[in-house]
Amino acid sequence: xxxxxxxxxxxxxxxxxxxxxxxxxxxxxxxxxxxxxxxxxxxxxxxxxxxxxxxxxxxxxxxxxxxxxxxxxxxxxxxxxxxxxxxxxxxxxxxxxxxxxxxxxxxxxxxxxxxxxxxxxxxxxxxxxxxxxxxxxxxxxxxxxxxxxxxxxxxxxxxxxxxxxxxxxxxxxxxxxxxxxxxxxxxxxxxxxxxxxxxxxxxxxxxxxxxxxxxxxxxxxxxxxxxxxxxxxxxxxxxxxxxxxxxxxxxxxxxxxxxxxxxxxxxxxxxxxxxxxxxxxxxxxxxxxxxxxxxxxxxxxxx
Numbered sequence: 001x002x003x004x005x006x007x008x009x010x011x012x013x014x015x016x017x018x019x020x021x022x023x024x025x026x027x028x029x030x031x032x033x034x035x036x037x038x039x040x041x042x043x044x045x046x047x048x049x050x051x052x053x054x055x056x057x058x059x060x061x062x063x064x065x066x067x068x069x070x071x072x073x074x075x076x077x078x079x080x081x082x083x084x085x086x087x088x089x090x091x092x093x094x095x096x097x098x099x100x101x102x103x104x105x106x107x108x109x110x111x112x113x114x115x116x117x118x119x120x121x122x123x124x125x126x127x128x129x130x131x132x133x134x135x136x137x138x139x140x141x142x143x144x145x146x147x148x149x150x151x152x153x154x155x156x157x158x159x160x161x162x163x164x165x166x167x168x169x170x171x172x173x174x175x176x177x178x179x180x181x182x183x184x185x186x187x188x189x190x191x192x193x194x195x196x197x198x199x200x201x202x203x204x205x206x207x208x209x210x211x212x213x214x215x216x217x218x219x220x221x222x223x224x225x226x227x228x229x230x231x232x233x234x235x236x237x238x239x240x241x242x243x244x245x246x247x248x249x250x251x252x253x254x255x256x257x258x259x260x261x262x263x264x265x266x267x268x269x270x271x272x273x274x275x276x277x278x279x280x281x282x283x284x285x286x287x288x289x290x291x292x293x294x295x296x297x298x299x300x301x302x303x
Contacts (some may be wrong), residue, residue: 004059027259032250032287035231035280040270042225044158048149048203048218052142056181058119059138064131065091069139071125072300075116081139082127085110089107112121118143139197147179147205147218150191158224159184159201172209179203179220192235215272226279230275237286247276249286259289 058081066083069075085093089109096102124140131137147167151159161180168174185200203220205212239246245264252258264279280286 002037011122014086024230027289029250030288030290031236032285033233033237034285035233035282036277037229037231037282038273040226040230040232040268040273040275041223042268042270044155044222046149046151046155046220046222047265048147048201048220050145050205050212050214050218051148052120052123052144052214053146053202054118054120055123055303056120056141056143058114058116058141059135060084060114060127060131061133062086062112064127064129065139066129067125067127069122069124069125074120075120075122075141077091077116077119079116080113081116081122081141082114084114085111114139116141120144132299142214145208145212145214146182146206147203147220149201149203149220151201153183153188153197153199156184156199163222164193165203165223167203167205167218167222169209169211171218172211174210175209177209178206180206206264211293225268227275231277231280231282232266232273233280235269235272235274237288238264247280247286248289249280250287259287 048112060082062084064082065085067081068083069079069081076080089111092109093102094106096105118141120141120143123142124138127139129139159181161181161183165179165181166176167179168176180203182202182204188197188199190196191198202271233247236249245266246261247264249262250257251260262279265277267275267277269275
């Protein structure tokens, strides 16, 4: 009996000597905000690209004798952009025994001018004097750069010719410019890769940035719905559980806050802020909370 009592005594002493306490820490506010009014706009974002409205490719025949333009040059219709020689002319010129004879041959048999058929800008030019006829040689002139976008059939209801929209280049996201929808294709096509049914849409850019070049990616934003003075909060305060949406509301006093979980009904959202239709009153504070367990504390010897 004494041994049993001794063992029990030791166990009691050990349990008293080391006491580990796990106590939840008071809820700590991470972020808070009030229900306030702000203008909200729901935007549709579509990817597009810059391409010429009219693209003319000039391919020289024979040998290139002279190149009169460079990429980026603006040309008028009829301007000579290069001069070429047929194989016979090139052979005659090359047979000249001296500079004087060559000059006489050139006066007798003029080189052939390669002219621009439109007003536009040279967007590609890989011609060099001395090059002979090749499929790779070309000089491309574009009359106007516009934006082409493939609009999903489910979104085409949001656009119409004459609609104003905003855009920016993938390479320069901080440079914003505007545009106007010019034309929406009457016939849809399946987009390569995804197979999604889309309608090709042409958009005329307004106030093109200086860095605007053919083949650049463009992000197009279309305002499809907006609401002024919408009572809203940041999306970070809204929790979703299926169809149910809740927020944590702070009431009580500064020293003794009370946190209440409340269900809310939401309206439109711009991706950052969401309208609150019911469940929350103007001026009420919503919060996000953190809760951690305290580190274990060792108790002392009982005496």
